[in-house]
Amino acid sequence: AQSVAQPEDQVNVAEGNPLTVKCTYSVSGNPYLFWYVQYPNRGLQFLLKYITGDNLVKGSYGFEAEFNKSQTSFHLKKPSALVSDSALYFCAVRDRDTGGFKTIFGAGTRLFVKA
Amino acid sequence: NAGVTQTPKFQVLKTGQSMTLQCAQDMNHEYMSWYRQDPGMGLRLIHYSVGAGITDQGEVPNGYNVSRSTTEDFPLRLLSAAPSQTSVYFCASSYTPRAGGYEQYFGPGTRLTVT
Numbered sequence: 001a002q003s004v005a006q007p008e009d010q011v012n013v014a015e016g017n018p019l020t021v022k023c024t025y026s027v028s029g030n031p032y033l034f035w036y037v038q039y040p041n042r043g044l045q046f047l048l049k050y051i052t053g054d055n056l057v058k059g060s061y062g063f064e065a066e067f068n069k070s071q072t073s074f075h076l077k078k079p080s081a082l083v084s085d086s087a088l089y090f091c092a093v094r095d096r097d098t099g100g101f102k103t104i105f106g107a108g109t110r111l112f113v114k115a
Numbered sequence: 116n117a118g119v120t121q122t123p124k125f126q127v128l129k130t131g132q133s134m135t136l137q138c139a140q141d142m143n144h145e146y147m148s149w150y151r152q153d154p155g156m157g158l159r160l161i162h163y164s165v166g167a168g169i170t171d172q173g174e175v176p177n178g179y180n181v182s183r184s185t186t187e188d189f190p191l192r193l194l195s196a197a198p199s200q201t202s203v204y205f206c207a208s209s210y211t212p213r214a215g216g217y218e219q220y221f222g223p224g225t226r227l228t229v230t
Binding site: 004043 | 119146148150155156157158159160163165171173174205207211212217218219220221222223224
């Protein structure tokens, strides 16, 4: 069965500092991996994805993530945080070897960037 | 394009009542899904569909029914509402992976309260 773990309920970082939001996953086959962001009272917005190829993927708003197969991780990073990055972030996985139809989400990590 | 639309935005039901949450997309996406979002639990998959006439269960299907008679619409029916179904419901759509689609597009959500 697929599962996603986001070990931190909240991450606090000062504006201008680098940020990392952690994600580990479990699938029976090979994964498609995603990060989404949710602002208050809004639906989720896609940030970036890993499908195949280069393990470092770049996405919207300066975010990037690194796929690490041996550690089954897909941590979200940004070199310099902005106050406007404060939001709820979700990691998600689809199992490509079972057709990739089911997307399973983590519980979410709230990012708070202090000015 | 309107993207993914959901109606209503808010709904209050009494225990035992039934209702249908509407979801429509105008992007010709084959894949559609319903999630519920509860604090600390992230998004949990209720049901999904990979095309008209094809539906399957997700992680938490009990108490909910779906059907997919057209590509555009994917309604979610609550058969007999219970307080445990108080949640925010999101509909999402995407192309299927075999068609080169991976990330999902989300609607704005329906906030449901069952008293």
